[in-house]
Amino acid sequence: MAEDTFLDDDFLRQLMSVGEVDLLVGIPSHNNATTVAATVDAIEECFRQNFYRDRVVIVNVDGGSKDGTPEAVLNAAVSQHENGRGLTSLRTEHCVGMRYAQPVSTGQLYRTLLAAADLLRAKACAVISPASSNVAPAWIEKLLKPVYREKFDFVAPLYGRHKFDGLLGRNLLYPMARAVFGWRVRELHPSDFAFSGGFGSYCVNQDVWHEEAIGASAETWMAITGTRPDFRICQAFLGQKMHAATTSGSDIVSAVRDAVGAFFWCMESQQEIWTARTGSEAVPTNGPDHELTIQAVRINRKRIFELFRTGASELETILKSVLSPETHAEIQRIAALDERKFRLGGELWARILFEFAASYHRAVINRDHLIQALVPLYRGRIYSFLLDHQESSPQEIEDDTEALCLELERQKPYLLERWNQKG
Amino acid sequence: MRDVIVRGLEQAYDNSVHMIAEFLPRFVVMLIIVLIGLVVAFLFEYLLRAILHLTRLDRLSEEAGATRVLKKAALPSVSELLSRSLFWLTWLGFILVGISVLQIGSLQEQISHLFQLLPQILVAILILFVGLLAANFFSRAVLLATVNAGYKSPQVWSGATRFVIWILAISMALEQIGLARQTVIAAFSIVFGALMLALAIAFGLGGREIARETLERHLGETKKDREEEPSPL
Numbered sequence: 001m002a003e004d005t006f007l008d009d010d011f012l013r014q015l016m017s018v019g020e021v022d023l024l025v026g027i028p029s030h031n032n033a034t035t036v037a038a039t040v041d042a043i044e045e046c047f048r049q050n051f052y053r054d055r056v057v058i059v060n061v062d063g064g065s066k067d068g069t070p071e072a073v074l075n076a077a078v079s080q081h082e083n084g085r086g087l088t089s090l091r092t093e094h095c096v097g098m099r100y101a102q103p104v105s106t107g108q109l110y111r112t113l114l115a116a117a118d119l120l121r122a123k124a125c126a127v128i129s130p131a132s133s134n135v136a137p138a139w140i141e142k143l144l145k146p147v148y149r150e151k152f153d154f155v156a157p158l159y160g161r162h163k164f165d166g167l168l169g170r171n172l173l174y175p176m177a178r179a180v181f182g183w184r185v186r187e188l189h190p191s192d193f194a195f196s197g198g199f200g201s202y203c204v205n206q207d208v209w210h211e212e213a214i215g216a217s218a219e220t221w222m223a224i225t226g227t228r229p230d231f232r233i234c235q236a237f238l239g240q241k242m243h244a245a246t247t248s249g250s251d252i253v254s255a256v257r258d259a260v261g262a263f264f265w266c267m268e269s270q271q272e273i274w275t276a277r278t279g280s281e282a283v284p285t286n287g288p289d290h291e292l293t294i295q296a297v298r299i300n301r302k303r304i305f306e307l308f309r310t311g312a313s314e315l316e317t318i319l320k321s322v323l324s325p326e327t328h329a330e331i332q333r334i335a336a337l338d339e340r341k342f343r344l345g346g347e348l349w350a351r352i353l354f355e356f357a358a359s360y361h362r363a364v365i366n367r368d369h370l371i372q373a374l375v376p377l378y379r380g381r382i383y384s385f386l387l388d389h390q391e392s393s394p395q396e397i398e399d400d401t402e403a404l405c406l407e408l409e410r411q412k413p414y415l416l417e418r419w420n421q422k423g
Numbered sequence: 424m425r426d427v428i429v430r431g432l433e434q435a436y437d438n439s440v441h442m443i444a445e446f447l448p449r450f451v452v453m454l455i456i457v458l459i460g461l462v463v464a465f466l467f468e469y470l471l472r473a474i475l476h477l478t479r480l481d482r483l484s485e486e487a488g489a490t491r492v493l494k495k496a497a498l499p500s501v502s503e504l505l506s507r508s509l510f511w512l513t514w515l516g517f518i519l520v521g522i523s524v525l526q527i528g529s530l531q532e533q534i535s536h537l538f539q540l541l542p543q544i545l546v547a548i549l550i551l552f553v554g555l556l557a558a559n560f561f562s563r564a565v566l567l568a569t570v571n572a573g574y575k576s577p578q579v580w581s582g583a584t585r586f587v588i589w590i591l592a593i594s595m596a597l598e599q600i601g602l603a604r605q606t607v608i609a610a611f612s613i614v615f616g617a618l619m620l621a622l623a624i625a626f627g628l629g630g631r632e633i634a635r636e637t638l639e640r641h642l643g644e645t646k647k648d649r650e651e652e653p654s655p656l
Binding site for chain 1: 482485560563564566567568570571572573577578652653654
């Protein structure tokens with residue numbers, strides 16, 4: 001088996017002592033000592049409330065934390081057992097872990113979790129990110145139940161968010177995935193999700209784990225794989241996602257590189273499926289499929305616009321090699337506009353995305369460089385979005401997202417034309 | 424008197440006939456060698472082109488940006504360039520062997536020098552080619568990183584990267600063929616040292632703000648940084 005080569009002996013011994021399980025919850029961690037104990041508490045609470053007759057295990061795979069995260073996981077699990085009050089599980093709750101000495105890619109963490117699930121023959125597995133500070137027992141239940149009771153293969157999360165949070169998903173990943181793969185899955189870069197044992201075995205046995213894109217964002221690949229015809233996918237609304245609504249510029253670049261890199265790689269590797277699809281289908285959803293809040297956040301709009309404008313002029317030669325002359329000329333035209341009159345509309349944005357995807361396919365320049373060249377244009381789109389929706393209600397934002405999705409679906413023939421173009 | 428002139432002319436004629444009789448076979452041998460060389464060179468060119476086509480070198484070179492530079496210089500693709508270079512080098516080698524068959528003393532010494540230099544010239548060309556690829560790749564990486572991070576003058580950073588890699592590659596290539604070795608090392612040290620000094624002075628005097636921002640970025644994210652842009656995921 002594939003896992004024989006990379007699971008260490010100690011971890012294998014721990015897994016053998018656990019035996020077969022019904023449910024597995026994985027915690028991929030890296031320097032999460034402050035929040036991981038609360039995550040473990042929530043998982044154990046969920047097991048006691050909802051799955052007290054089932055064989056369960058928590059698996060922590062740590063990517064070289066220096067802040068004592070693995071110890072915090074074990075301590076939290078032990079103290080739960082010692083202080084457990086009220087409902088108790090009828091079975092032993094196991095907590096095992098594997099610790100990498102050096103930082104490893106998130107893909108490697110997920111691969112280890114999948115291999116552990118495969119070895120333990122888990123029927124349903126959930127992955128919970130310890131980075132979220134408000135994981136509730138209900139989250140785990142909402143993720144595991146569709147797999148365990150309703151035989152879904154992949155459960156993608158849905159979160160309540162601030163209206164300006166998750167804009168890469170709203171403006172790029174969701175509309176692109178909907179137009180390209182034909183499924184309306186909102187979170188394509190999920191930090192919390194669930195999958196069936198069969199789906200996990202399929203994923204761990206794929207020869208993709210050496211790919212850079214999978215190392216950076218295996219979760220995106222798994223979510224897209226969940227839309228394949230042989231699997232059943234659904235969405236579950238978990239609740240408010242508690243994380244900072246704003247972030248630094250370097251985080252934007254790495255998020256685009258990871259998520260868009262993995263998405264374009266999936267387009268490349270699964271083209272035999274998506275090129276034949278037209279339109280899009282909704283997936284079964286438990287709870288609302290969106291929830292937006294509108295409290296004020298401080299965003300430096302001027303800087304975002306300046307970064308777009310600088311990118312459009314300084315990266316002119318790169319953009320010329322990626323985009324069609326018409327699209328490039330249009331970008332140069334809007335970059336020269338006054339910042340209050342600036343708009344990067346859905347029609348142009350769709351063309352930009354499709355031309356980038358096709359250029360990625362033809363590898364006109366180094367693929368990582370190509371995705372980095374998209375960052376200034378993404379900033380332009382975000383600036384336009386912020387201008388448009390300064391005062392918008394959640395429903396107006398949803399309507400706008402729907403319009404963008406329909407525009408991308410309308411332009412899919414253009415994507416196919418560019419994609420199949422030679423030279 | 425008349426007999427002496429006639430004898431002289433006869434001797435000159437005999438000598439010429441003798442020389443031509445000696446030279447002509449060698450010349451024919453040279454021509455045969457050159458013709459065989461032409462065929463072998465064509466064969467090598469064809470084989471190398473086929474091998475490079477299989478290894479998809481052109482695609483790699485396109486990704487690294489080398490193809491664009493070659494196009495700008497009105498040069499063909501990388502695989503075409505290498506194939507043609509091999510053709511000319513092979514044929515040149517055969518031509519030199521052919522010329523050496525003529526046994527012209529002064530030429531033979533020069534030819535042996537050239538033969539000794541051939542492998543080094545090949546390595547030097549390879550170094551320049553790798554330098555070209557590396558310079559394009561890293562200068563583009565620097566350009567993208569500086570643009571996306573919002574640094575001032577990204578083209579300067581990118582150009583400086585390209586320049587340093589080019590200087591390094593040219594110095595290594597010249598060093599390889601042993602051309603003015605001392606001068607090359609000295610020139611490289613001066614150019615590289617001057618560039619570093621200029622950057623240090625420019626950064627220290629002109630870029631105090633950038634220096635502060637860079638240090639802040641490395642020593643920990645500031646509150647201002649965190650509030651810049653909406654969270655993407």
